Amino acid sequence: MSGPLDGVKVVDLTTVVVGPIATRTLADQGADVIKVEAPGGDILRFLAAGSRTPAMSGKFINFNRNKRSIGLDIKQPEGLAAMKALLAKADVFVTNVRPQGLERAGLDFASLHALNPRLIHCGIVAFGRGGRYYNRPAYDPIIQSLSGVAGTFHRATGEPRFVPMVMTDHTTGLIAAQSVGFALYRRERTGVGEAIEVPMFENMASFVMSEHLGAATFDPPEGPSGDARLLSPDYRPLPTKDGYLTVRPNNNRQAFAFFDAIGKPELKDDPRFRTALTRTQNAPDYFRVQVEALATKTTAEWLEIFAKADVPAGPYNEIDDLLEDPHLAEVGFWHFDDHPTEGRIRRTKVPNSFSGGMREEVLPAPQLGRHTREVLRELGHDEAAIEAMLASGAAFEGLS
Amino acid sequence: MSGPLDGVKVVDLTTVVVGPIATRTLADQGADVIKVEAPGGDILRFLAAGSRTPAMSGKFINFNRNKRSIGLDIKQPEGLAAMKALLAKADVFVTNVRPQGLERAGLDFASLHALNPRLIHCGIVAFGRGGRYYNRPAYDPIIQSLSGVAGTFHRATGEPRFVPMVMTDHTTGLIAAQSVGFALYRRERTGVGEAIEVPMFENMASFVMSEHLGAATFDPPEGPSGDARLLSPDYRPLPTKDGYLTVRPNNNRQAFAFFDAIGKPELKDDPRFRTALTRTQNAPDYFRVQVEALATKTTAEWLEIFAKADVPAGPYNEIDDLLEDPHLAEVGFWHFDDHPTEGRIRRTKVPNSFSGGMREEVLPAPQLGRHTREVLRELGHDEAAIEAMLASGAAFEGLS
Numbered sequence: 090m091s092g093p094l095d096g097v098k099v100v101d102l103t104t105v106v107v108g109p110i111a112t113r114t115l116a117d118q119g120a121d122v123i124k125v126e127a128p129g130g131d132i133l134r135f136l137a138a139g140s141r142t143p144a145m146s147g148k149f150i151n152f153n154r155n156k157r158s159i160g161l162d163i164k165q166p167e168g169l170a171a172m173k174a175l176l177a178k179a180d181v182f183v184t185n186v187r188p189q190g191l192e193r194a195g196l197d198f199a200s201l202h203a204l205n206p207r208l209i210h211c212g213i214v215a216f217g218r219g220g221r222y223y224n225r226p227a228y229d230p231i232i233q234s235l236s237g238v239a240g241t242f243h244r245a246t247g248e249p250r251f252v253p254m255v256m257t258d259h260t261t262g263l264i265a266a267q268s269v270g271f272a273l274y275r276r277e278r279t280g281v282g283e284a285i286e287v288p289m290f291e292n293m294a295s296f297v298m299s300e301h302l303g304a305a306t307f308d309p310p311e312g313p314s315g316d317a318r319l320l321s322p323d324y325r326p327l328p329t330k331d332g333y334l335t336v337r338p339n340n341n342r343q344a345f346a347f348f349d350a351i352g353k354p355e356l357k358d359d360p361r362f363r364t365a366l367t368r369t370q371n372a373p374d375y376f377r378v379q380v381e382a383l384a385t386k387t388t389a390e391w392l393e394i395f396a397k398a399d400v401p402a403g404p405y406n407e408i409d410d411l412l413e414d415p416h417l418a419e420v421g422f423w424h425f426d427d428h429p430t431e432g433r434i435r436r437t438k439v440p441n442s443f444s445g446g447m448r449e450e451v452l453p454a455p456q457l458g459r460h461t462r463e464v465l466r467e468l469g470h471d472e473a474a475i476e477a478m479l480a481s482g483a484a485f486e487g488l489s
Numbered sequence: 490m491s492g493p494l495d496g497v498k499v500v501d502l503t504t505v506v507v508g509p510i511a512t513r514t515l516a517d518q519g520a521d522v523i524k525v526e527a528p529g530g531d532i533l534r535f536l537a538a539g540s541r542t543p544a545m546s547g548k549f550i551n552f553n554r555n556k557r558s559i560g561l562d563i564k565q566p567e568g569l570a571a572m573k574a575l576l577a578k579a580d581v582f583v584t585n586v587r588p589q590g591l592e593r594a595g596l597d598f599a600s601l602h603a604l605n606p607r608l609i610h611c612g613i614v615a616f617g618r619g620g621r622y623y624n625r626p627a628y629d630p631i632i633q634s635l636s637g638v639a640g641t642f643h644r645a646t647g648e649p650r651f652v653p654m655v656m657t658d659h660t661t662g663l664i665a666a667q668s669v670g671f672a673l674y675r676r677e678r679t680g681v682g683e684a685i686e687v688p689m690f691e692n693m694a695s696f697v698m699s700e701h702l703g704a705a706t707f708d709p710p711e712g713p714s715g716d717a718r719l720l721s722p723d724y725r726p727l728p729t730k731d732g733y734l735t736v737r738p739n740n741n742r743q744a745f746a747f748f749d750a751i752g753k754p755e756l757k758d759d760p761r762f763r764t765a766l767t768r769t770q771n772a773p774d775y776f777r778v779q780v781e782a783l784a785t786k787t788t789a790e791w792l793e794i795f796a797k798a799d800v801p802a803g804p805y806n807e808i809d810d811l812l813e814d815p816h817l818a819e820v821g822f823w824h825f826d827d828h829p830t831e832g833r834i835r836r837t838k839v840p841n842s843f844s845g846g847m848r849e850e851v852l853p854a855p856q857l858g859r860h861t862r863e864v865l866r867e868l869g870h871d872e873a874a875i876e877a878m879l880a881s882g883a884a885f886e887g888l889s
Contacts, residue, residue, distance in 0.1 A: 092671075093671040093672055093674060093675035094671060094674070094675075106700075110699070114667070118671050132739070132740060132765060135764070135765045135766045135769075136718070136739075136765055136766075136769055137703055137704075137716055137717075137718075137769060139703055139704025139705075139706075139707065139710075139711035139712040140704075140711070141707055141711060147702055147703045147704055147705070147706030147707065147711075148699075148700065148702075148703060148706075148716060150706055151698075151699045151700075151702055151706060152699060198844065216816060217820045217840070217842075218820070218842075219819055219820045219821070220815075220816035220817070220818075220819040220820040221815055221816050221819055222816045226801050227737075227801060227803065228737040228739055228801055229737075230724070230726075230735050230737050231735050231737055231801060231802065231803035232803075233735070234726045234733075234734075234735035234803050234804070234805045234806070235735075235803050235804065235805070235806050235814070236806070236811070237806055237807070237808045237810075237811050238654075239725065239726050239735075239805060240805075240806055240807045240808045240810070240811075241652070241653040241654060241808065242653060243807055243808075244653070244807075244808060245653045248725070249725060249726040249733055249805060249807075250725045250726075251719075251724050251725050251726070252641070252652050252656075253641040253642060253644070253645045253719045253720050253724060254638075254641060254696070254697065254700045254701070254719060255700060255719065256652075256656075259696060259699075259700070260660060260663070263660070263663055263664060263667060264663060264667075264841065266667055267514070267663060267664075267666055267667035267670055268841050268843070270667055270670025270671045270673070270674055271492075271493040271494060271518050271670045271843070272493055272843065272845070273670070273674040274493060274494070274670055274673040274674045274677065275493035275494075275843075275845055277674065277677035277678070278677070279845065281845070283843055283844045283845035284842075284843075284844040285841060285842065285843055285844070286841065286842045287840075287841050288820075288840060288841075290816065290817075291817070291820060291822060291838065291840035292840045292841070294811055294814075294817060294822060294837070294840075295822075295837045295838070295839075295840045296654070296659060297654065297808070297811070298551075298808075298811060298837055299510070299548075299551040299552060299659075299837065300506075300548065300551075300654045300655060300659070301654070301808050302547055302548075302551055302835065302837075303537055303539055303547045303548060304537075304539025304547055305539075305547070305809075305812070305835065306539075306547030306548075306550055306551060306834050306835055307539065307541055307547065307831065307832065307833070307834055307835070308825060308832075308833040308834060308835050310539075311539035311540070311541060311547075312539040314808055314809055314812075315808060316537055316548060318536070318537075319651075319653045319654060319655065320653050324630070324651050324653060325639065325648070325649060325650045325651050326630075326634045326639050326649040326650075326651075333634075333649055334634075335630050335631050335633070335634035335635075335639075337628040337629075337630050337631055339532070339536075339628055340532060364535070365532060365535045365536055366535045366536075369535075369536055369537060401626050401627060401628055401631060402631065403627065403631035403632075403634055403635050404634070404635065405634045405635070405639060405640075405649060406634070406635050406636070406637055406640055407637075407640045407643055407644075407649075408637045408640045408641065408643075408644060408697070408698075408701050408714055408715060409705075409714055410637075410640070411636070411637050411640075411694055411697070411698060412705070412714075414635070414694075415620075415621055416616060416620035416621050416622045416690065417620070417690075417691070417694060418620075419619055419620040419621055420617045420618070420619045420620040420688075420691060421619070422691060422694065422695075425708060431707065432707065432708075433707070433708040434706050434707055434708060435702065435705065435706055435707070435708050437694070437695045437698055437699065437702075438691065438695070439695075440617070440687075440688060440691035440692045440694075440695045441664065441668050441685060441686065441687050441688075441692070442617075442618075442684075442685065442686045443668070443671070443672065443675075443683055443684075443685055444598065444683045444684040444685070445672070445675055445679065445681070445683035
């Protein structure tokens, strides 16, 4: 059995999260991903506390399973030549190097299309072509700041905040993998590759505004932007007597069952709460009813009551609770691997299942340049040529 | 010109956001998406304030462009027969109906595979097969509560919170579209469809834990879970003299340029801040330095200083600022359409570009059942059969 992308060769010139999650997604579904690292390696190797060996942070390990690492200095002619040799045989190139840098190195779509017309060239950029920020660098928080992600908290709580994840990197990377899949499908029909541009800012602005354009969808606006339900200060797990709980009575049946369950059946006739539309219009009031009710019983008591009344509700997990969550345990979410250099490690399951077959072999996240020799051999370099590249630094293994 | 999914026929039995963003993504890239709506229609039609006509909320419009709507009551035999006739000719079925409901209706993968072996059956579920929550319903906040999304805020600020977006719906929907692309690619090679299960909880737990497993990646753990940089209370757009700004000095060059720019060159020799690793370990201190510095000048002053010093930084946009953002204006992010029933509306651009061709025709988000007759005709129903279905309510147009 193998995954849907079995046989797809991906050359991965990306760092941090936006590119590595894109290529991990492709790798998890069966692609052969070769991660090309510059001297010093992907900075994510260092960007988190708690590694066992240098340059192997937990975060790096999580985002780089199922890949092989080759160390190449593409600023040296032999390094760049090896890079191009890899690309000549590849199906997909994923990169988050800025467009001007790619052009300087001859790694832009036009140059590579001439070398390999079947190559799909996926450029993840901070900002799309045609706008004033094109070619500017960015990190996740800058995109959260610009794209309205932080702005949603401003509306909800009075102060802008980031999501405490590299959410715009992570989401855009998933979209990049999605786009590569679409282009692979088209290539089966046309026989030729194409260039894809995946801009972080535009993707996240689209994410935020699809949700929060609201009444400003209409021109002139029918009211303020924003989905009032989501922007309520009380839109959060709500405190119970002994913890937190989330309840979501959405349609009429659920809302009326909720009012009965909390002992306030009279609210079913309250004009503020009679329909999904009026509950949306009166979202802050509807949340206050929930806040006041939940404080009166324990989480377990409420979960039992809501289960009986068929009102959607669920417990709250802190980050570490996920390690022990019973549903996750039952679906085999956590795996333990013996990593060849890092010892016993915990790994998340690939969450999506494909009945046509899944990737079976799991490659451990690679140390920097662990596969440099192996990949150069696959390119047809003989041992002398490989040694020469290692001696000059055009290729390398490990930290220098 | 047409998009990479040109010619792909998608039957969409989904509601709210998780399914509709999946099928909008497929539609934006060229697929022919037929949205099958039950009597009363997708609840998202009502779940936001500020519509111009009934059942056409701004949020519904944003998530349902480029689709056609057929009203079918699949609880009636003729309605279900029409549904199966649609699926017999389709490439992809996307649904967020619970598995037990699909089985009852004979819309599970095994039944449909017998009818149409090329069909890709993408089931978006709240919880995956094999765990105790399988077949339970869920809405976005319940998944935010369970999957650690809310838990990241708890660690950062002391109180669990939701992202003020339907982030887990939205993200899982994007992943569902990604998975469909991978299966379409495989089908070109094997000739047969397959079942895909896309569980919200597992996908979001994977999202959160890939970022925050941290030192708990190792077994036994090398330290606490969590990425301390992202979980710092000061990880947010920072106040300046007259607004907010985001700065992200990540690598050594950027960090040292930042210390020079704020007039604290001595911090370059501070052991807390000398490397990416030590800056991660001392993230709260590093953020405090930023907080104190930024308060002393205006946003414009800092942006100019950081631009000159090549320190990654960016302005902060409130939600409504996106409507006027200069980069978004320059890339043509906002379009204005004359919607046939809703008047002039604002629409976001499809953010990703494919050099092999993009979908050109934009279909307006449909009123409920607007294409019922058209789609039934395409199935070969004659006018008498269509009228009979409309009379019995097996098919319908509009709200009843």
